[in-house]
Amino acid sequence: MLLDADTLRAQARGCGILGAGGGGSPAMGLLASLRALELHGPTTLVDLDDLPDDELVLPMGMVGAPTVAVEKIANGGEARWIVERVEEVTGRKVAALMSSEIGGANGLFPMEFAGALGLPIVDADGMGRAFPEMPMVSMEIAGISPSPCVMSDERGNVLIVHPADGAWLERLCRATAVAFGGRAVSSEYLMSVAEARTGAVRGTVSLAIRIGRALDHAEGDPVEALLREVNGFRLIEGKVVDVDRRVTGGFTRGSAQIDGLRADSGRQLRLELQNENLVALEGERVLATVPDIITVLDTQTGDAVSTELLRYGQRVTVIAFPCDPVWRSEGGLRLTSPRAFGYDFDFRPVEEIHRGRA
Amino acid sequence: MAGPDLRLGVDVGGTHTDAVLLDRAGSIVAKVKTATTVDVTTGIETAIASLLVSSGAAPERITHVMLGTTHATNAVLERRGLERVAVLRIGGPATYAIPPLFGWPEDLRRAVSAGECIVNGGAEFNGDELAAFDGDAVRRFVGSLPDDVRHVAVTSVFAPVLAEHELAAAEIIRALRGDHVHVSLSHEIGSLGLLERENATVLNEALVGVAQAVTSAITQGLASTGLAHAVVYFAQNDGTLMSIADAVRLPVLTIGSGPANSIRGAAFLTGVRDAIVVDVGGTSTDVGVLINGFPRESSFGVSIGGIATNFRMPDLVSIALGGGTVVREADGVVNLGPDSVGYQLTERARIFGGDTWTVSDVAVAIGRAHFGSVGVASSEVMARALAIVDEMVADAVDRVKLSKGEFPLIAVGGGSVLLSDKIPGISEVLRPDDFDVANAVGAAIGTISGQVDRIYQTSSRTRDEVLDEARSEAIAQAVRAGADPHYVEIVELEDIPIAYMTNPAVRVRAKAAGPLAGL
Numbered sequence: 001m002l003l004d005a006d007t008l009r010a011q012a013r014g015c016g017i018l019g020a021g022g023g024g025s026p027a028m029g030l031l032a033s034l035r036a037l038e039l040h041g042p043t044t045l046v047d048l049d050d051l052p053d054d055e056l057v058l059p060m061g062m063v064g065a066p067t068v069a070v071e072k073i074a075n076g077g078e079a080r081w082i083v084e085r086v087e088e089v090t091g092r093k094v095a096a097l098m099s100s101e102i103g104g105a106n107g108l109f110p111m112e113f114a115g116a117l118g119l120p121i122v123d124a125d126g127m128g129r130a131f132p133e134m135p136m137v138s139m140e141i142a143g144i145s146p147s148p149c150v151m152s153d154e155r156g157n158v159l160i161v162h163p164a165d166g167a168w169l170e171r172l173c174r175a176t177a178v179a180f181g182g183r184a185v186s187s188e189y190l191m192s193v194a195e196a197r198t199g200a201v202r203g204t205v206s207l208a209i210r211i212g213r214a215l216d217h218a219e220g221d222p223v224e225a226l227l228r229e230v231n232g233f234r235l236i237e238g239k240v241v242d243v244d245r246r247v248t249g250g251f252t253r254g255s256a257q258i259d260g261l262r263a264d265s266g267r268q269l270r271l272e273l274q275n276e277n278l279v280a281l282e283g284e285r286v287l288a289t290v291p292d293i294i295t296v297l298d299t300q301t302g303d304a305v306s307t308e309l310l311r312y313g314q315r316v317t318v319i320a321f322p323c324d325p326v327w328r329s330e331g332g333l334r335l336t337s338p339r340a341f342g343y344d345f346d347f348r349p350v351e352e353i354h355r356g357r358a
Numbered sequence: 359m360a361g362p363d364l365r366l367g368v369d370v371g372g373t374h375t376d377a378v379l380l381d382r383a384g385s386i387v388a389k390v391k392t393a394t395t396v397d398v399t400t401g402i403e404t405a406i407a408s409l410l411v412s413s414g415a416a417p418e419r420i421t422h423v424m425l426g427t428t429h430a431t432n433a434v435l436e437r438r439g440l441e442r443v444a445v446l447r448i449g450g451p452a453t454y455a456i457p458p459l460f461g462w463p464e465d466l467r468r469a470v471s472a473g474e475c476i477v478n479g480g481a482e483f484n485g486d487e488l489a490a491f492d493g494d495a496v497r498r499f500v501g502s503l504p505d506d507v508r509h510v511a512v513t514s515v516f517a518p519v520l521a522e523h524e525l526a527a528a529e530i531i532r533a534l535r536g537d538h539v540h541v542s543l544s545h546e547i548g549s550l551g552l553l554e555r556e557n558a559t560v561l562n563e564a565l566v567g568v569a570q571a572v573t574s575a576i577t578q579g580l581a582s583t584g585l586a587h588a589v590v591y592f593a594q595n596d597g598t599l600m601s602i603a604d605a606v607r608l609p610v611l612t613i614g615s616g617p618a619n620s621i622r623g624a625a626f627l628t629g630v631r632d633a634i635v636v637d638v639g640g641t642s643t644d645v646g647v648l649i650n651g652f653p654r655e656s657s658f659g660v661s662i663g664g665i666a667t668n669f670r671m672p673d674l675v676s677i678a679l680g681g682g683t684v685v686r687e688a689d690g691v692v693n694l695g696p697d698s699v700g701y702q703l704t705e706r707a708r709i710f711g712g713d714t715w716t717v718s719d720v721a722v723a724i725g726r727a728h729f730g731s732v733g734v735a736s737s738e739v740m741a742r743a744l745a746i747v748d749e750m751v752a753d754a755v756d757r758v759k760l761s762k763g764e765f766p767l768i769a770v771g772g773g774s775v776l777l778s779d780k781i782p783g784i785s786e787v788l789r790p791d792d793f794d795v796a797n798a799v800g801a802a803i804g805t806i807s808g809q810v811d812r813i814y815q816t817s818s819r820t821r822d823e824v825l826d827e828a829r830s831e832a833i834a835q836a837v838r839a840g841a842d843p844h845y846v847e848i849v850e851l852e853d854i855p856i857a858y859m860t861n862p863a864v865r866v867r868a869k870a871a872g873p874l875a876g877l
Contacts, residue, residue: 031553032455067813067865068483070551071516076455112455154452155489181482241762246855312760 001206002042003111003121008033010212015107016304017211017226018204020293022276023104023130024066025306030108032074036115043111045205046096046120053194055095058086059126060113060187061106063134063151063173068182069105075154078185079113082150085158086190089148095193096120100137100186102204103130103276104306113185121205126189128201128324129293131336132251132275134173135166138324139189141331142199149173149188153180163188201324215302222302223317232321233354235280235287236260236269237299240314245307251275256296256310258318269318271296273307278341280318288320289343291327291336292350295319320350361419365877366409366588367802368402369426369619369795370394373640373701376798377405379413379420384626388413389795393701398429398572402579410583417584422877425576426593426615426801433568434613434663437465440564441509442472446499446531447556448479448514448523452488458513458556463664470564472507475499479523480515483813483863488515491523496530510541511563513556517545519813540566547610547669549811550865554668561665562610569609573602591874595671597622597653597800598807598871601840613662614671616797621646621653621672623800624768627790633766634755634784637796638773640682641698645675645754648768650849652871654760675754681773682707685715685743692742694750708734717776720744727775752782759783770796807849807871808835816862824866825853832870846872 003011012026019026036043048057060079062069083094097117099110102125114121126137135146146169147162159176163169169188177184191199211229218225227234238260245254253274260267269287272279277294280287288294296305299315326332328349334340337347364387369376375394379387390408395401410417433439445458458474459467477495480488500510510531514523524543531541542563548555573590580586592605595614605612620637624630631651637644647654653672660671678696682703686693699706699714706712708719709730720743721727723734755767764785769777770793779787792799810832814824829848837843850869855862 028456028553031461035456035460065483067550070553071480071483072452072488073449073552074453074455075451077451156451181486181488239756312762313757315757 001045003037003045004042005034005037007209008037008108008111010216011111011205011209012108012212013215013303014208014211015102015104016306017295017297018107018128018208018293019103019130019304019306020276020295021273021304021307022132023101023106026105026108028069028073029105029112032076033108033111033115036076036112040115040118043115044120045123047123048193048197048200048202051095051122051193054092054192056086056090056092057096057098057122057191057193057196057200058083058094058187059098059100059137059139059189060110060185061100062109062183063186064177064183072154072181072183074109074185076112076116077156078152078154079117081152081156081158082185082187083117083119085150085160086187089160090190094119096122098122098196098200099125099205100188101125101127101130102208103127107208122196122200123205124196124200124202125204126200128204129291130276134170134188136335137189138201138326139191139199140166140335141326141329142195144189144191144195144199146188148190149186151176151180151184151186153184201326218302223297223299223319226297226302227319230321231351232319233288233350235318235320236264236267237262237317238264238267238269240310240312240316243310243312245273252307258316261315271318274341275307277307279338279343280320286345286348287353288350289338289347290341291323291332291347293321293323322350361416362421364415364419365422365424365802365804366406366420366585367424367798367800368405369616369797369801370398370401370428371616371797372428372432375401375405376795377409378792378795378798378802379409379415380799380802386792386799387415389792389798391795398575399579402576403583406579406583406585418587420585420588422591422804422874423580423585423588424591424593424599424801424804426619426797427572427612428616429568429572430565430609431613431662433565434561437469439568439571440469441567442507443470443509443511443560443563444472444499444503444507445474445556445560446496446510446512446527447476448491448512448527449552450476450478450489450492452480452515453552456553459560466663466665470560472509473499473503481517481520481523483516483519484815485520491526493526493530496527497534500531500534508539509563509566510539511556511560512541513544513552513559515552517543517555518549518811521545546608549668549670550813551668554666557665558610558667558669561662561667562608565609566606569606573606591804593619593801595669596655596807597672598805599874604839611669617644617646617672617674618653619797619800620644620770621648621800622803622805623796623798624648624770624790625651626799626803627770627792627796628768628788630766630768630788633768633788634758635768635770636751636755636774636777637771638769638776639680639771640700640703640773641678641680643677643679643751643754643773645677645758646672647758647760652849673758675758677750677754679717679747679750681716681718681776683717685717685720687739692739692746694743694746708732717743717747718773720747721776726778729775747776748778748781751777755781756783769793804874804877805871806836806839806841806874807869808832808837808839808841810835810866810868813863813865816864821853821864824864825851828866828868829870832868836870836872840874841870841872842875846870
């Protein structure tokens with residue numbers, strides 16, 4: 001499939017939904033990929049089955065502070081400098097790029113990177129959603145090494161790091177992003193096409209596009225159209241009545257309360273956040289938890305409302321839908337279950353919690 | 359003879375020009391509402407002449423004239439009278455991925471752009487140099503422009519943190535092109551967000567001609583009514599004033615002044631500093647929030663004529679509901695608007711003998727308002743229409759609030775007689791005298807402000823030290839702009855820690871405001 005302007009716009013809406021409230025706004029990534037489209041023509045979206053087994057797939061994304069990224073947009077050459085170094089260091093050919101995180105801003109930027117390089121982009125990513133830390137990717141669970149990690153800034157500085165494990169990847173990359181002036185483009189968990197077929201979360205770019213198109217073409221209730229596309233559940237339709245947000249340890253943490261309206265009148269839902277929406281609670285009852293995807297939607301348009309844009313009075317619908325099965329595996333839950341985020345209860349799949357409900 | 363003791367507030371709206379005379383004590387001496395004229399000057403002359411007659415005041419008594427206009431907004435929306443602007447970005451190599459004006463509506467880009475260029479330079483978020491400033495590239499770009507290009511918009515990366523490269527570029531441009539070139543610098547216009555700040559800076563430069571035309575029309579109107587001696591100020595989008603020189607230099611900052619004036623006017627007329635303000639006009643209703651005497655500003659940039667910008671405007675919920683909104687009934691279903699008879703209310707509404715049912719007719723029939731020349735009877739349909747009006751207002755009020763709890767509501771604007779006295783979440787509805795000229799009153803109040811929006815490192819300094827620096831800088835700016843140093847105070851202070859940074863850094867926004875010195 002060729003990623004034309006309409007497709008990229010639909011994808012941006014979908015990446016917002018898959019962000020689970022985090023991942024940053026896809027808007028700037030969309031502008032950058034539309035610009036790449038104007039300069040280089042459309043990027044090709046390929047399936048991993050259609051690429052040679054032993055060539056490389058490069059997961060890529062932006063890391064750093066969103067406040068910096070709104071000023072230092074990007075050079076546009078970062079991906080090229082990274083690919084050149086990777087091919088030099090590994091002696092292998094790069095077949096395609098991949099988004100390391102489909103949810104939010106990083107769902108779109110790799111489209112620009114691939115467009116500028118004339119490389120295809122694979123229909124897959126490392127999360128199937130957004131997560132706050134770099135090692136929270138399916139490749140980590142599949143046992144693929146984060147090393148080498150190749151990072152570039154907008155001047156052409158390239159740093160190759162060989163982190164010992166995922167935790168060190170996170171520490172070293174953050175520090176490097178700061179040294180680069182607050183943001184960097186990074187590629188890590190490089191893998192062969194054969195490894196990617198089982199190590200990546202597949203079909204997520206086309207999923208984002210389908211979600212965006214479902215919203216674009218919805219007749220009647222856009223939320224309903226979206227729920228059908230993602231096999232999701234409507235947790236509550238209501239109004240944001242309280243938002244409590246603070247930044248600690250580099251992360252936005254807090255909670256939001258939504259009071260039900262219309263059919264949900266009288267109900268109350270509490271969302272707990274750490275960059276992404278982590279847990280949805282009704283009283284003591286858990287309605288959905290990470291790693292399943294909890295997204296707040298504008299009730300009228302069906303578009304995602306990110307955690308930093310939540311505010312009193314918004315009319316919203318909170319939905320939840322199943323994450324990729326990799327996150328429900330033992331290794332996945334070790335990284336991203338409610339307990340991994342400090343809660344004292346276990347993960348339960350959203351479709352099990354809501355069994356019997358449409 | 360008394361005086362000099364009066365100031366004149368004028369709000370030039372799309373359909374009406376409102377004007378008020380205030381005395382030293384802040385009492386309204388006279389007010390007038392006239393039709394806005396195409397040439398601006400005539401409308402202003404009519405308004406001033408009528409004020410002078412009704413008050414019996416001699417022109418010499420008027421010391422200050424404060425003006426609010428919508429000319430800048432309309433020029434962008436209608437792509438009318440815009441200058442052609444050379445767009446210079448100092449942001450290489452960090453920003454090549456998205457060039458200037460990318461994503462602008464094609465017609466507006468054609469009307470405005472005289473060429474675009476990115477040269478090396480800019481700052482990091484901590485004020486370090488991002489790249490060495492390439493003055494030669496600036497010279498080449500300016501040299502390549504046709505001779506008739508007289509406007510340049512300059513935006514550098516992290517200019518709100520460090521504006522050095524913008525200032526250096528301005529110097530080069532002036533050296534090459536002489537005094538007839540006009541330059542807008544982004545650090546004077548917008549906050550963080552390169553593309554949005556750049557858009558606002560380009561729009562600003564494109565509006566310079568419109569601003570010059572309006573200010574000279576107004577100066578002419580003042581001269582012919584005997585007010586040539588008065589000091590002139592313009593209202594900006596935070597409800598405070600700027601000098602006529604700044605209004606010509608920074609016209610984009612007047613774009614949100616209409617709603618800001620009515621919110622400030624509502625505060626002045628009631629003496630209330632925290633409230634919801636509902637301004638009901640003929641076609642639409644703006645609901646805003648008054649916090650500590652100022653309009654609450656939106657936390658996100660606003661889009662003007664299809665362009666994303668990031669300068670701050672009053673946070674409003676606008677609904678298509680006004681005194682002239684048309685009421686229809688079909689098969690038992692009552693519908694309101696969104697169309698309105700607008701300024702033709704006194705010809706087309708039933709209460710004035712016309713043939714169209716409007717929200718004003720409904721309010722009069724139910725007994726909520728008392729005006730018009732023809733009686734209309736109440737009916738079931740009208741009761742339902744009024745219920746819809748109340749529901750729309752209640753919904754807008756609730757959307758604009760940021761927390762639970764009850765607030766007072768100030769009703770202003772000619773159509774505000776339509777509002778119910780009982781609105782959910784509202785403790786009381788305040789209806790000041792002179793509610794119909796709140797805009798012009800808001801302009802006449804005469805407050806001057808100064809603002810800071812910057813990123814500070816907090817590794818070597820305490821939070822308090824950083825906040826102190828921001829406070830004094832905002833105060834110094836307000837005083838420089840003309841505020842009375844004895845009364846200037848901090849009206850807003852906010853610090854936001856920056857996510858995903860290992861070195862602690864904080865974004866601080868501070869705003870100081872005080873009365874105009876010598877008022």
